[in-house]
Amino acid sequence: MDLLCVERLSCTPADHRAEAEEAQRRFPTPQLLERVVDAPQEALRALKLLKGNGLGIKGRAYAFLSGSLIVECGEDCGRLKGLADAGLAEALGRYIYIPYTALDEKILEHLPLEEEEVEVKRAYIASVEGINTGEELTKALTEYLSSSGYFLGRRIEKALHDLTYIPQLVNKYIYKINILLKLDGNYIVGINYIDIRRTVHLGFSAVEGYLSYGLDYAVLLHPYVDHRFHKSIAGRMAERGIGDAGYMAIDLINEILYIYKFPKYNSAFNKYMFIHSNSRAIRSYIENL
Numbered sequence: 001m002d003l004l005c006v007e008r009l010s011c012t013p014a015d016h017r018a019e020a021e022e023a024q025r026r027f028p029t030p031q032l033l034e035r036v037v038d039a040p041q042e043a044l045r046a047l048k049l050l051k052g053n054g055l056g057i058k059g060r061a062y063a064f065l066s067g068s069l070i071v072e073c074g075e076d077c078g079r080l081k082g083l084a085d086a087g088l089a090e091a092l093g094r095y096i097y098i099p100y101t102a103l104d105e106k107i108l109e110h111l112p113l114e115e116e117e118v119e120v121k122r123a124y125i126a127s128v129e130g131i132n133t134g135e136e137l138t139k140a141l142t143e144y145l146s147s148s149g150y151f152l153g154r155r156i157e158k159a160l161h162d163l164t165y166i167p168q169l170v171n172k173y174i175y176k177i178n179i180l181l182k183l184d185g186n187y188i189v190g191i192n193y194i195d196i197r198r199t200v201h202l203g204f205s206a207v208e209g210y211l212s213y214g215l216d217y218a219v220l221l222h223p224y225v226d227h228r229f230h231k232s233i234a235g236r237m238a239e240r241g242i243g244d245a246g247y248m249a250i251d252l253i254n255e256i257l258y259i260y261k262f263p264k265y266n267s268a269f270n271k272y273m274f275i276h277s278n279s280r281a282i283r284s285y286i287e288n289l
Contacts, residue, residue, distance in 0.1 A: 003097060006062035006070050009256065011127035013147035020066035020150035023099035027088075032102055035087040036110060043082030044111050051103050053120045053234075053261055059094075063124035063259050066150040067100035100153045105265065120234040123227065123249070123258040132252050137223075138162055138178045138193055141250070145181065152217065152246075152262065154183035158286060168281035175209035178221075182286050188279075189263070190215040196222050202233065207245045212272075214279025217246065217263040224251035224258060234260040244268075 001018045005011040036044065049055040050069060057080075059072025073080055073096050080096040083089040090097045101107070131144045142161035145151055160180045166173045179191035190210040194203035203220050210218040220237070222230065234247045246263030250256070268275045 003070060003092065004095075005129075006064065006125070006127055007060075007095075009125075009127040009254070010129050011064070012129050013144060013149070016065045016148035017150065019064045019068060020100070020148075020155075023066060023068055023101055027099040027101045029101050029104055029106055032088055032104075032107055033110065036107060039086035039088055040079075040082045042079045043086060043088075046079035047083060047088065047098070047102065048108055048111060050098060051108060051262055053122060053124065053259070056121050061122055061124050063126040064100070065126060065128075065145065065148045065152075065257075067103055067153045067262065069098045069103070069124060071096050071098065103262075104153055120231055120260055123230065123260045126257040126259060128250075128255050128257050131255050137250070137252060141191075141193075141221075142179050145179075151181060151183065151189065154185060154187060156181055157184055158182040158289070160286075160289070166282060166285050168285045169213070169278065172213075172278065175206040177210065177213075180282075180286070186283070187216045188282060188286065189217040189219065191219045191221050193221045196225065204237070204240050204242060207237075207242050208240075211242065211244060211266050211268050212275065212278065213282055214266070214269070214275045214277075215282070216266055216279075218242075218244070218266070219246040219248060219263050222247075222249045224249040224256070227258075230258065230260050237261070 001022050002015055005015045046055055059074055062070045071080060073094060084091045084096055088102045128144055131140050133140050138161045142159050146156060146159040149156055163177045163180055177190045178193045181189040192203050192206045192210060207218050207220045230249045237243055237245060237247060244264045244267055247261040249258045
C-alpha cells in the first residue's frame with residue numbers, strides 16, 4: 001500500500017482500494033471507540049474540525065476517496081500528533097495519516113464536544129490518476145469510483161450514472177441524478193455535476209432536490225475554477241439550506257478531486273415524512289436493476 005501516492009498525485013483506483021481496506025483492518029471502528037476515551041480534548045476537537053474542513057493548518061492536506069486524510073505537519077500540528085499518540089491516527093514522517101474510520105460519524109457523535117459552525121479553510125486534495133479517459137465526466141467518475149471500491153467511508157456496491165428517469169418517483173423526479181452510489185449498510189449517495197463554465201446555475205436547487213428524494217448523502221460537484229470561488233460556494237451552501245450536502249471540484253486535466261466539504265447525513269429524514277417514501281422508492285429502483 002502506497003499512502004504517499006497522494007503527495008505525488010499518482011493515486012490509482014487500486015491505491016484507493018488498498019488504502020480503504022488497510023484502514024479498516026488496522027483501525028476498526030470498535031477499537032477506535034475505545035481509544036477515544038484516552039485522547040486529549042484538543043485532539044478530538046481537531047478531529048471534528050478536520051471532518052468539516054475547518055482546521056487551520058499551514059501544511060498541505062490530502063485525501064483518499066475513502067475519506068481518509070494525510071496532513072503535512074509542522075509546529076502547528078500538536079493536536080494531530082495527539083491523535084496519533086492516542087492510536088486514532090498514525091505519524092508518517094512529516095505527515096499525519098487519519099484513517100476514514102476515525103472520521104466516521106459513529107466516532108464523531110460520541111465526542112464530548114458541542115456542535116459548532118465551521119468555516120471551510122482548505123480543500124483536501126485527492127489524486128484520481130487515470131480518470132481522464134476522454135469519456136463524459138459523469139461516466140468516467142462513476143467508473144473510477146466503482147474501480148476504487150470505496151467512497152466516503154463505505155464500500156461501493158452499485159454505481160450508476162445519468163439516471164434520466166426513475167419510474168417509482170413518477171412526477172417527483174425533477175432533477176436528474178448524475179451519479180448514484182449504493183454503499184454498504186444500504187446507504188445511497190447522489191452526486192450532482194454541473195459545468196459552471198457553461199451556465200449561470202450553480203446546482204443548489206438540484207442538490208436540494210437530491211435531499212428531498214431521500215438520498216442519505218448528496219454531493220455537489222463543479223469543474224475546478226479557483227480556490228477562492230469554490231470556498232465561497234462551500235460557504236454559501238449552508239445559507240441556502242443545503243448545509244448537509246458535500247461540495248467538491250474536479251480538475252480533469254490534472255486528475256485532481258478537491259474536497260471542500262464532506263457531506264453530512266440528510267437531516268431532512270427527521271423533518272419530513274414524505275422523504276422516507278421517496279427514499280424507499282429510489283432504493284426499490286436500485287434493487288430492481
